[in-house]
Amino acid sequence: MYGLARPWLFRRDAEEAHRLVMERLGRWRALRGLARWLLTVEDPRLRVRLFGREFANPVGLAAGLDKHAEAVDAWPDLGFGYVEIGTVTPRPQEGNPKPRLFRLVADLAIINRMGFNSDGAEAVRERLLALGTRRVPVGVNVGRNRDTPNEAAEEDYRAAIGALRQVADYFVINVSSPNTVGLRALQNPSSVGALVAAAVAAAGGVPVLIKLAPDLEADALAETAAAALEGGAAGFVAANTTIGREGLAPSPATAEAGGLSGAPLRALATETVRRLYRATRGRVPILGVGGIFTAADAYEKIRAGASLVQVYTGLIYEGPGMVRRINRGLLRLLARDGLPDLTAAIGLDAKDGNGS
Template identity: 50%
Template sequence: MTLLASLYPILRPALFLLEAEKAHRLAVRALAACPAPSAPAVADPILAQRLWSLDFPNPVGLAAGFDKNAECFDGALGLGFGFVEIGSVTPRPQGGNPQPRLFRLVADRAVINRMGFNNDGMEAVAARLTQRDPARGIVGVNLGKNKETADAAADYELGVARLGPLADYLVINVSSPNTPGLRALQGKEPLADLIRRTRAARDALGKRPPLLLKIAPDLTEDDQRDIALVALEEGLDGLIVSNTTIARPPLQSGDLANETGGLSGAPLLAPSTALLGRMYRLTEGRLPLIGVGGIASAADAYAKIRAGASLIQFYSAMIYRGPGLARRIVAELPALLRADGFAHLKDAVGADHR
């Protein structure tokens, strides 16, 4: 893994000559071929946490979207991530939207995607997860719905029933901008119904993995309040803040900036961190939050933690900073915590609100 990270500056120019989705597939195959770690990455004890009865060696996670089909989660854990989230996974295999559908905005250190929940379906993913060794690290499963499904909750129930026994945690993803009507499920009434049904499916399992909700950054203040209220009332275990944005802040990448889809990367750091802080306040710090969006350094990760995140995730930044980024953040984060007088990461969570 160290060799892969050290070679990336040399390989990056050649990878950037490839169409973005082809380069991504090559990265997945390369990680899948890497030897699996025998145990979770050892980090400074200041970073270790126990959340939802899970022991996180460090708070740095690989966000959903990179390993959609559970092909390389072991290889990703070997990069130093404290946990990996696979998916989004739908009940039936799905081809997604027409290509091209993934675009590098190099000048902005950003990405636009309109993938459309392309994945191999829950049966293929379940077969791969069945082979994993839980001792190697924490793996969560991000669940989506098939594009043509009218009863969205039914798809999430199916996903929970099939993949819940194989996951360390589950995520209800209703925040991708690339499936028509999906974000409407973030409304108060449909969201409450969806969570009740999905939670009931989870509770019917012998094993009851924590259930989280991933939300969009493009929410009104009323939406934010409603989601916080529903999350607390319906017994969600946590929130992931946030998915990609349909907003287009000023960008330097010319016509590429006009591509439809969700924007991720550096331009998302400020708005997603602001939303994270608001959700921390609205939930009164009662729910663990995972902060996602624009993270590319230990300073970015620390800003998310101070805003209210117990854990953080990234994906887009690896395109620009390489596969060694997780280890760099894990190595540099303890010094930032100690410089502000924190004896443990959990003491810094939400510090900006105190």
């Protein structure tokens, strides 16, 4: 089916295509029943229990696709085990001027500089409250407003979390988007602990994870992770988009400013997961994200130390059948390796001497 829809979508501007899909997801309820029947994979070996919640499978929707919680009840019908909405900023804001989203088709990649376009925390809270019970865990990814200086960022994270804590199964503080000037400086080990601690205090018991950039050097990553744990972080999301541009096929889009996602990010994001897992000795869960298109890609992240994975760019290129293919493929890979379930695979390639 997506083989037919993709050319129709790819003829359009990328952000326009995104808008069309989001509108239809909200409307096509009848089709969604069929999708659920076709795309859901139920198997106890895929279940992961984290943060006091049950994840029916490890494949989640990454932040940025449903920024404003407009289609939360549709994603489980496509087979997702959980959804991360956002980034949500405390006050509504427009984001960067368009165009700000670019496909790099030859590279199976995207460059974006959306810049946290957000309906704001209150609107998102209302939408999530209106949903009532949810079929999968819903994480809420939060960021600071563009016009808030880093010195006052703590207040923004507190405000967003305070507004959304009744509707979040976990929070992610996003300090790694390359599209809000200065944001990545919040990863600095000297200040990140206090930021996390403030977020944890505002979250009232809801776990707070922190999303990190794939561009941190190994030592800086380890220091940031240690400081975040000190501040009470319940886990990590690794990784956000990269500012690197290595190995891309020549095309005008490669010169666009923004964060690169998709296939060219895969190995770097996996390495970030592995380094985090090693640096923290697997003490807290890692949500692995970056360049996942296949079951083998997801399995690579899990064996490097991820307890759950997320996808964004893969879904754009592969379509919704991808989630089912990943889940079914993971079952095959577990059987191949003689592992009883998914949790037995977490971090196997991060132990001494394994992996790169």
